[in-house]
Amino acid sequence: MNIAPAVSPATLLQRPPDLQVIGLTKQFGHFVALDQVSLHLKPGTFHALLGENGAGKSTLVKCVMGFHAPTSGEILIDSQPVPIHSPRDAHHYGIGMVYQHFTSVPAMTVAENLVLSRYDSPNLISWKQEMESLRSFMDSAPFQVPLELPIAQLAAGQKQKLEILKQLYLQSRILILDEPTSVLTPNEADEVLGLLREQVTAGGLSVLMISHKFREVTAFVDEVTVLRKGQFAGHGLVKDLTISDMAEMMMGERRDPTSVNKVVHHSPTPILEVINLHANKDNGVEAFTDVNLTVYSGEIVGIAGISGNGQRELVEVLAGQRDPSAGQVVINGSPYRATRSEMYQHQVYALPEEPLRNACVPHMTVAENMALRSFDRPPQSNGFLLVLRAIREMSLGLIQQFSVKTPSPETPVGYLSGGNVQRTVLARELSSDQIKLLIAANPCFGLDFAAVDFIHTQIVEARNRGVAILLVSEDLDELLKLSDRIIVISAGQFVYESPTATADFATIGRSMAGH
Amino acid sequence: MSWRTIAWRKTLESTLIPFGAILVGLLLFGVFCAVAGANPFAVYGSIWKSAFGKWSTFQNTLIRAAPLMLSALCTALPARLGLVIIGNEGALVMGGLAAVSIGLAIGTAAPPLMVQIAMGLAGMAAGGIWIAFAGALRHYRAVNETISSLLLNYIAIALLNHLVGGPMRDPSSLNKPSSYPLAAVNMLGTIPGTRVHWGLVYGLIACIIAYVLIQRTTFGFAARTAGGNIRAARIAGLPVGQLTLIICFLAGSCAGLAGMVEVAAVQGSVNESLNVGYGYGGILVAFAARHNPIAAIFMALLVGGILASGGSLQRTHGLPDATVLVFQGLVFLVVLYSDSLYGRFSFFKEKPQLVAPPSPPPSPGQESVIVS
Known part of the structure; x- marks a missing residue:
């Protein structure tokens, strides 16, 4: 040298x-x-x-x-x-x-x-x-x-x-x-x-x-x-x-974190019920065992845990990316196998972690990625054929509404910065009026404060509209801020559950660590 | 709108790079010819003349392009789903076998048009099932589809040799074991005023249908999604297994139809002439066309032209018939290499121009478009 x-x-x-x-x-x-x-x-x-x-x-x-x-x-x-x-x-x-x-x-x-x-x-x-x-x-x-x-x-x-x-x-x-x-x-x-x-x-x-x-x-x-x-x-x-x-x-300006305004819902109904669910990791070892969980409408259930304790696989099963090895998932009282028609019928949406890897097709355009949930329904399709104009118009609206910074709707989504990929997915998953159940996993991972605030506000707004939300996060502060009920997962099992208002911080910490 | 300009740069890139690759292949082939003792420029001239020079010779090119178009779809369609299928030859052979079997079974008991339709459907079904099998292995047992489809080729060819040498053999075919010939009335005719058979039209229609299917239908959208990111496809609830099987079936059926065209329009019976390389040529066409079915039409013409010029090279330059296969192989290598050049030339890159947001954004995130 x-x-x-x-x-x-x-x-x-x-x-x-x-x-x-x-x-x-x-x-x-x-x-x-x-x-x-x-x-x-x-x-x-x-x-x-x-x-x-x-x-x-x-x-x-x-x-x-x-x-x-x-x-x-x-x-x-x-x-x-x-x-x-x-x-x-x-x-x-x-x-x-x-x-x-x-x-x-x-x-x-x-x-x-x-x-x-x-x-x-x-x-x-x-x-x-x-x-x-x-x-x-x-x-x-x-x-x-x-x-x-x-x-x-x-x-x-x-x-x-x-x-x-x-x-x-x-x-x-x-x-x-x-x-x-x-x-x-x-x-x-x-x-x-x-x-x-x-x-x-x-x-x-x-x-x-x-x-x-x-x-x-x-x-x-x-x-x-x-x-x-x-x-x-x-x-x-x-x-x-x-x-x-x-x-x-x-x-560039002083900004307090937006305080969360939650609406009290009376007579909540169970939306998501998970019954004795088991699933394996990629290597065949059990990721989580015998998980039981109910999420009601207008409620955010937070799942805390150190990564690698089965929460990722749980999200994958609920989002349709992994088959359970036993047990069942029930949504609105009927069995749910995460097919496209069931997702549409029950209006299930997901904000997975690492959106570019989990929820986007990098070389397809922003417009196409935004259409991933809706491309096979009118007005974006006319039976078998796509209506490209409708897809483009929808995406232009969402790009503006969610301030996605992209040169055009025809830019491949993989060209955008991480924050804008996240916004593209948010736009797709949160723009539906009928959304009933949202499954979110580390939705703010790696984002700046402005984007985090934006996402938190959107999630709470959805909750206030009556959406049932399952929020899995490694950020305990986020869970304590947003969720109504908090559950701790450790070694593939739920080891602690409490309404967030009365949750004991020390016990949560101990449960996460497996004590 | 700015996206129009982006589109033309992209289009230009995906046009110029394959053509550049073919040019480089041509150059390397020239070196090969010079080493073999022929004048490269004279060889280029002969190829051009016998491939595209005159209408009468161009028809030979068209005849060869027809099965290439169909066979290329066998690689191009699964590629959109992220699969690399190279079982074209096997599907083509199976299609030819099935078509002849049906054609011989019906004989002259039905009107020729009905027989031809039955042969076409049989060819498509046989080829389709053949490739769908590779797709099923991929989806249900995670067997690498490239290897399984390649190995299926050998099985198909062995099956062909077994059948034409045994159960289906026409005793009068002495030098080259063949099946019994199809009845002359059941053969596919030529397009009026030409020597080109109707298979060319099948090929053109199949390519256009494939293009519309992939780019303009909900099915194609689902397939492209699953091909681009299977995890995203699953989150959207798309039936990945079903898509894999259907795409593989369609792909195989195109190659199967190519087999049917070859037996019903050219050979008249099945024998080992059925596997003369349209399957492998189809892979070349698909890659050179970047798996775009419309581009495959033009690439098939080009490769068809190269194949058609084989005889003339032998006659005028004393080069062996197989020389064109060397050419084809060189082009294939260069085309595969050229795939690594996309995005390397700044001229083809879209200019990072931000569209100013029409109104102040509701949330003040300040991410830039360029990933830093």
């Missing part, structure tokens, strides 16, 4: 380098993703990069990592301008990144993945030697993951720890984390961030974290830089700022 010999390789240093970004601009075509943004990551600090979806946070760190070439501006390491053209260059200066999604090979073991991640991995691997050095590395690491386990057997929290360990193994001194806790439980998140915090305090590491969660920012972070619409919107020490100060920098 013969890059910029002016700066000595940071991998040999014991202290983190000083990273400065000065006046960085990045354009994609005519679109300005970043406009003259500056940031200073001082050695041995924990820095958070805040901003709404699309504010340019990811673009900024991708420029630092060398994935994107900046249109203009400079990146300085220890006050020297350096060219970074690839993640390998970034590694050379001691910068490593942990991505939102896992980057380990599922079929290989932890040890193999660690060796694989090295930029200088040898052609012939002496496993005896490698294992020894890995063990001594693991002993000194802030957290441990069993070296011999295949990645596929790790829980999400362990995988995320491994991603961070990988960077420590590569001797990165500046760690960039892209929403590192989005796949972790609150306890796991606190543990991982706490351990990183210790490393930072000890002076061996700097951390730049993209985050949406103020709770984590106030608990672990020293400094924040805030972006808004691709521009620098503010900077400061966390101890000098309040949450509403930071929120104001992000949003």
